[in-house]
Amino acid sequence: MASVPRQLAVVVVLVAFGAAAKTVAAVVSGSRAILADSVTCFASLAAAGAVVYYYRASLVPPDEDHPYGHARLRYGGVLASLAFYMMAAGANVAFTLEGLRGYRVEAAAGLPWLLAGTGLYAAAVLLARSLDPVVRVYAGFTASELLETGVSLGGSLAGQYIGYMYDLAGAAAITGYILHEAYEAHRYLLRVFSDVAAPRRLYEMLRRELELRGLRLVRARLRMLDDRTCAGDAVAVPPPGMSADVADLLVDEVVEELGKRNCDVVIHVAYAERSSPRASEARRDATERTRL
Ligand SMILES: [Zn+2]
Numbered sequence: 001m002a003s004v005p006r007q008l009a010v011v012v013v014l015v016a017f018g019a020a021a022k023t024v025a026a027v028v029s030g031s032r033a034i035l036a037d038s039v040t041c042f043a044s045l046a047a048a049g050a051v052v053y054y055y056r057a058s059l060v061p062p063d064e065d066h067p068y069g070h071a072r073l074r075y076g077g078v079l080a081s082l083a084f085y086m087m088a089a090g091a092n093v094a095f096t097l098e099g100l101r102g103y104r105v106e107a108a109a110g111l112p113w114l115l116a117g118t119g120l121y122a123a124a125v126l127l128a129r130s131l132d133p134v135v136r137v138y139a140g141f142t143a144s145e146l147l148e149t150g151v152s153l154g155g156s157l158a159g160q161y162i163g164y165m166y167d168l169a170g171a172a173a174i175t176g177y178i179l180h181e182a183y184e185a186h187r188y189l190l191r192v193f194s195d196v197a198a199p200r201r202l203y204e205m206l207r208r209e210l211e212l213r214g215l216r217l218v219r220a221r222l223r224m225l226d227d228r229t230c231a232g233d234a235v236a237v238p239p240p241g242m243s244a245d246v247a248d249l250l251v252d253e254v255v256e257e258l259g260k261r262n263c264d265v266v267i268h269v270a271y272a273e274r275s276s277p278r279a280s281e282a283r284r285d286a287t288e289r290t291r292l
Helices: 003-029 032-058 071-099 107-128 133-138 144-161 164-193 200-212 244-260 279-288
Strands: 216-224 230-237 263-269
Touching (some): 032 071, 032 144, 200 216, 200 230, 200 244
């Protein structure tokens, strides 16, 4: 854990030099495809800064103003990445449209710089493989970034030898790709913000653990706070004749079992005779019996 920030710093430095080399390649070759690639790299770099900033913020333990912890602050990085991706896409659209007027590509002049940039990027992607998935994906430290270099290289070469439209098509492809990334980031955020339900297996586990102890699960709501942690509440009915003290103890055990699976659940003990005809009232009663 302690080595992750240092590793991340190395990744960021590699990407920074990689992006700078690609920018030189874009300037000396005049290729719009390479330009789009380098703009994307800088967006990734800015995203990396935001992702790391919010990742650190998310590690702060729960406090008064964030009683469920700060885990979701991680998504601030994804949100910022989305903004940087859109900025890059906007710049690329402008460069691409402007390029429609026609231009010359000297791909060979940019080639050494492009290869140097690609090498640095490849090293960064390899190093980033052990990083946190949110950091890796939303800071753009993935193999798909190398694919962009392939597109910019192919586009610029075809642009020099066949016609600038091929180079422009490369730029458009890279722009399309970053828009796709932005769309994926948007979907990912929406999934988290919409309080998506915990996986089925956690519900099943809750039911099983209660049944093992003779209690019956009548209601459960489990939501994901982030990719790993869940929180929720449930109502359980003890068997006839079980004393409230025993039911409390057994429910405590179940809470502990779920806690081991990163699921913070509050279980209300309700009583069967009140559950069927006046379910809502039983629910209200159960809430009043809230434990903890
Ligand atoms: Zn706080």
